[in-house]
Amino acid sequence: MTTTAAELREKPAKGKSNSDLIPGLAMGGAAFLLITLFVIGPFFAGIWYSFTNQRLISPNPTEFVGLRNYTRLLKLSVLPLEPLVDEASGEFLRDEEGNLVYPRSREFTRDAENYPQYAGLREWFNIDWGTTRYVILAGDPIFMRSLVNNFFFALVVIPLQTGIGLLLAVMVNQGIPGQNFFRTMFFAPVVTSMVVVATVWRYLYDVNNGLINEMLGSLTFGAIGSINWLGDPRVAMWAIIIMSVWQGAGFQMMLFVAGLQQIPEDLYEAAGIDGANGWQKFWNVTLPGLRNVMVFNFIIITIAAFQLFDQVLVMTNGGPDNATSTVIFHMFRVGFREQDIAYASTIAVVFFLIILFINFIQRRVTMEGGS
Amino acid sequence: MTATRRKSTSLFSKRTQQALALGLRYIPLLILLFYFTFPLLFMFASAFKSSNQAIFADLRSWRAFVPVGDVSLDNFIFVFENSNFLRYILNSTGLAFITILLSLTVNSLAAYALSRLKWPGQRRILAIIIATLIVPGQVTVMPLLLLVANLPSISFADGIHITKGWLDTYHVQFVPFVASAFSIFLFYQFFQEIPKELDEAAMVDGANRFQIFYKILVPISGPVFATVSILTFIGSWNSFLWPIMTVQSDELRPVMVGLQFFFQRNVQWGQVMAYSTMITIPVLAFFFAFQSAFVKSIASTGIKG
Numbered sequence: 001m002t003t004t005a006a007e008l009r010e011k012p013a014k015g016k017s018n019s020d021l022i023p024g025l026a027m028g029g030a031a032f033l034l035i036t037l038f039v040i041g042p043f044f045a046g047i048w049y050s051f052t053n054q055r056l057i058s059p060n061p062t063e064f065v066g067l068r069n070y071t072r073l074l075k076l077s078v079l080p081l082e083p084l085v086d087e088a089s090g091e092f093l094r095d096e097e098g099n100l101v102y103p104r105s106r107e108f109t110r111d112a113e114n115y116p117q118y119a120g121l122r123e124w125f126n127i128d129w130g131t132t133r134y135v136i137l138a139g140d141p142i143f144m145r146s147l148v149n150n151f152f153f154a155l156v157v158i159p160l161q162t163g164i165g166l167l168l169a170v171m172v173n174q175g176i177p178g179q180n181f182f183r184t185m186f187f188a189p190v191v192t193s194m195v196v197v198a199t200v201w202r203y204l205y206d207v208n209n210g211l212i213n214e215m216l217g218s219l220t221f222g223a224i225g226s227i228n229w230l231g232d233p234r235v236a237m238w239a240i241i242i243m244s245v246w247q248g249a250g251f252q253m254m255l256f257v258a259g260l261q262q263i264p265e266d267l268y269e270a271a272g273i274d275g276a277n278g279w280q281k282f283w284n285v286t287l288p289g290l291r292n293v294m295v296f297n298f299i300i301i302t303i304a305a306f307q308l309f310d311q312v313l314v315m316t317n318g319g320p321d322n323a324t325s326t327v328i329f330h331m332f333r334v335g336f337r338e339q340d341i342a343y344a345s346t347i348a349v350v351f352f353l354i355i356l357f358i359n360f361i362q363r364r365v366t367m368e369g370g371s
Numbered sequence: 372m373t374a375t376r377r378k379s380t381s382l383f384s385k386r387t388q389q390a391l392a393l394g395l396r397y398i399p400l401l402i403l404l405f406y407f408t409f410p411l412l413f414m415f416a417s418a419f420k421s422s423n424q425a426i427f428a429d430l431r432s433w434r435a436f437v438p439v440g441d442v443s444l445d446n447f448i449f450v451f452e453n454s455n456f457l458r459y460i461l462n463s464t465g466l467a468f469i470t471i472l473l474s475l476t477v478n479s480l481a482a483y484a485l486s487r488l489k490w491p492g493q494r495r496i497l498a499i500i501i502a503t504l505i506v507p508g509q510v511t512v513m514p515l516l517l518l519v520a521n522l523p524s525i526s527f528a529d530g531i532h533i534t535k536g537w538l539d540t541y542h543v544q545f546v547p548f549v550a551s552a553f554s555i556f557l558f559y560q561f562f563q564e565i566p567k568e569l570d571e572a573a574m575v576d577g578a579n580r581f582q583i584f585y586k587i588l589v590p591i592s593g594p595v596f597a598t599v600s601i602l603t604f605i606g607s608w609n610s611f612l613w614p615i616m617t618v619q620s621d622e623l624r625p626v627m628v629g630l631q632f633f634f635q636r637n638v639q640w641g642q643v644m645a646y647s648t649m650i651t652i653p654v655l656a657f658f659f660a661f662q663s664a665f666v667k668s669i670a671s672t673g674i675k676g
Contacts, residue, residue: 028481031480031481037518038518039506042511046514176397187662188407191669195611195630209430251669351509356505
């Protein structure tokens with residue numbers, strides 16, 4: 001993209017520029033029209049809808065609602081709760097297990113007359129500090145959960161997929177017989193449709209008759225083997241991570257292979273003369289040589305991580321207990337299933353801003369590397 | 372292999388040592404090979420096993436990855452007889468074919484107009500098209516859904532009627548995706564590399580812009596046409612979310628959506644795997660046949676979408 005921008009600046013407009021207007025529009029017109037109608041139009045329409053109450057099918061006219069959708073999506077608040085006190089003794093009330101008893105947060109969020117600041121909010125999670133319980137309220141706790149899930153997914157997948165991709169690339173670039181075969185096989189999952197992949201893995205993860213539990217059971221003589229991969233909120237996201245890395249690592253491998261082939265052989269020879277061993281060569285020649293590919297990889301995995309959707313839809317439907325819900329999945333649920341286009345557009349706008357921010361960081365990092 | 376070569380007086384000859392070292396390199400590769408192939412091997416193998424019981428019975432051994440034992444084509448026959456499989460395949464093939472054809476035409480022409488003709492507004496339009504590359508499809512999908520639901524549609528069944536809405540049609544599945552900023556960008560970059568003198572020479576010979584395009588540029592632009600074809604094919608064949616949202620009729624649906632049919636109740640995994648196998652084989656076969664072109668195309672997308 002940057003090269004094209006540079007080319008644009010270099011090219012001065014020439015004098016006899018009118019000559020190709022007719023053929024230019026005749027040849028490019030169809031594409032320009034279609035892109036305007038199906039990409040640019042919906043993009044601006046989406047921004048507009050996020051300030052309205054637009055629905056997919058509605059008898060009522062669309063109304064402008066200002067920032068209402070954004071408030072609902074992003075509003076956060078903290079509700080401090082003190083434990084209930086036993087009026088007779090003046091001591092804190094405790095339940096059978098000895099835990100302090102707190103009033104329910106719903107009593108505050110529903111009591112709009114006395115607590116207007118909590119109206120419309122719902123409990124997201126809570127933190128105990130001393131005897132006080134701080135309840136974090138959110139306008140849309142499922143969105144917040146989805147956002148956190150996306151960040152968690154990205155945080156785990158980025159190093160994992162980059163690392164495995166690099167390992168694969170180094171292994172299939174040693175010049176050993178058959179390396180093309182391995183390269184092909186490692187890349188095959190990338191070509192396979194995510195819907196098929198997610199369907200097959202859904203069965204692999206089955207708690208009762210799934211291949212993965214059976215294999216774990218065989219390998220550990222029954223010690224491990226009844227993990228409810230997709231049904232347990234604590235492991236469901238890990239299950240999606242393992243499958244996603246399986247599907248995507250081959251793609252990183254290919255980029256790293258291309259990068260490895262750019263590193264001049266004499267750098268390794270020079271390092272060898274200086275007495276470097278294999279590990280030192282990797283650390284001092286290979287890794288610096290792959291720096292640009294590495295940055296590119298980080299960026300595309302990050303952006304892909306925020307687009308996480310197909311796997312979730314096919315494997316878990318966002319569950320259990322929203323543990324695998326993601327921003328795009330939430331957008332789909334709200335926009336298509338609940339037909340609330342306005343609120344879904346608001347999620348899309350926020351998602352777009354996140355992607356823009358990642359791109360911005362990317363540009364900063366790449367520029368620093370170039371100077 | 373190593374044993375026969377053990378002739379030298381030392382424990383291992385130099386050649387043996389080299390062979391051993393080479394062999395050791397394959398151990399991690401083979402472990403990784405297993406990790407990256409077992410789900411697909413399992414899919415292929417299970418497709419031939421006649422019942423859930425037959426699949427369950429093999430799970431704890433190597434038999435899970437090989438079609439052995441209680442093997443038959445029953446699952447494939449079931450898929451053909453009880454789902455609209457042939458219809459789905461025809462739909463997907465037809466949609467992929469028409470999308471590729473239109474997208475090659477529309478996008479290469481636009482890239483030509485942007486890269487080799489001089490006209491006012493050209494640079495601004497190029498900049499706008501490149502700017503749209505930063506917008507992920509997910510951002511526009513909901514307004515796009517609303518848009519296609521309201522676009523007028525002409526029907527020719529008993530007289531000409533204009534109806535409202537593109538939902539539940541074939542054209543809603545490809546028209547919005549024919550023009551692609553990314554394909555234009557790929558064509559543009561390729562055309563920029565071709566010397567402009569070629570055009571000028573042809574102009575002197577009296578060729579017009581269209582003739583230059585299809586007589587000179589198209590024949591030497593094979594690689595970029597292949598790249599765009601492959602990317603368009605993968606995108607079209609794998610499309611899932613958009614047809615779920617826009618198509619209700621079973622007979623209009625593409626293959627990926629058809630997979631849902633098998634998840635109603637009492638999932639028979641053999642049938643699911645048979646269906647998955649049949650919709651994956653075309654893509655994998657193309658991939659094995661045209662590997663380097665495939666890898667180059669996908670790598671050029673940056674993000675696999």
